[in-house]
Amino acid sequence: MKYWYFYDMASKEHYHTHFEEGGFYHIYNRTIDSKPMFKNEGNYLFFLQKFDKYLSEVLDVYVYCLLDNHFHFLVRIKDGCDLTSFKIKHQLPENVSAHEMISKQLRIFFQSYALAFNKQQNRIGTLFQRPFKRVWIDNMDYFTTLIYYIHSNPQKHNLASDFRLWKWSSYHALISSKTTKIKRKEVMDWFGDVHQFIVFHNSGKFLINTTFALED
Numbered sequence: 001m002k003y004w005y006f007y008d009m010a011s012k013e014h015y016h017t018h019f020e021e022g023g024f025y026h027i028y029n030r031t032i033d034s035k036p037m038f039k040n041e042g043n044y045l046f047f048l049q050k051f052d053k054y055l056s057e058v059l060d061v062y063v064y065c066l067l068d069n070h071f072h073f074l075v076r077i078k079d080g081c082d083l084t085s086f087k088i089k090h091q092l093p094e095n096v097s098a099h100e101m102i103s104k105q106l107r108i109f110f111q112s113y114a115l116a117f118n119k120q121q122n123r124i125g126t127l128f129q130r131p132f133k134r135v136w137i138d139n140m141d142y143f144t145t146l147i148y149y150i151h152s153n154p155q156k157h158n159l160a161s162d163f164r165l166w167k168w169s170s171y172h173a174l175i176s177s178k179t180t181k182i183k184r185k186e187v188m189d190w191f192g193d194v195h196q197f198i199v200f201h202n203s204g205k206f207l208i209n210t211t212f213a214l215e216d
Helices: 041-055 080-089 098-120 140-156 171-175 184-191 194-206
Strands: 024-030 059-066 070-077 133-136
Touching (some): 041 059, 041 070, 041 098, 059 184, 070 140, 140 184, 140 194, 171 194, 184 194
Antiparallel strands (some): 024 133, 059 070
16 A cells, blocks of 8 residues: 555635545535534434434445534445345436435435534534535546545544544544444555554555645
């Protein structure tokens, strides 16, 4: 596995990237006013439950991290047979594209969380920036670096002294043996094993090129 990387700066194209069957994508977004979208542990859990409810049938999660006012997901869009099953189950037209399905499910997810959060917090108005950002991952160096970047975000934003201590990311689920819907085997196979995964994260900050940046 190579330890040299380059990451393109976020750009306007990331608002318009189309989802394709079998493709890997980095999905991220923040609140409209940069204020917290999570006020307590229940909010974090509810967010993940809603994500699972509305999106697990159409995409697989490889890595994620929830921060105070934004989030990151590294996902893979499911293949044709799974998406066809989703169309049949939800009585969607046969010609509906993967992009239309994923985009719609994400909109429903955002709306569901925002409505519940606004009601709980006695808040009105839009919660998330629109449109949400998504980046197609077109090479594996990018993929590898992004895993560390997402996991290290809590430390980057001073939410934790060590990102390994942050509860609301996939890091612990990936290194544990507990049941999870995250694609643990696929991630570990990519790094080689759990040990190599941990080693990479221990040294990751020295492996990312200084041009690695994102508007998160």
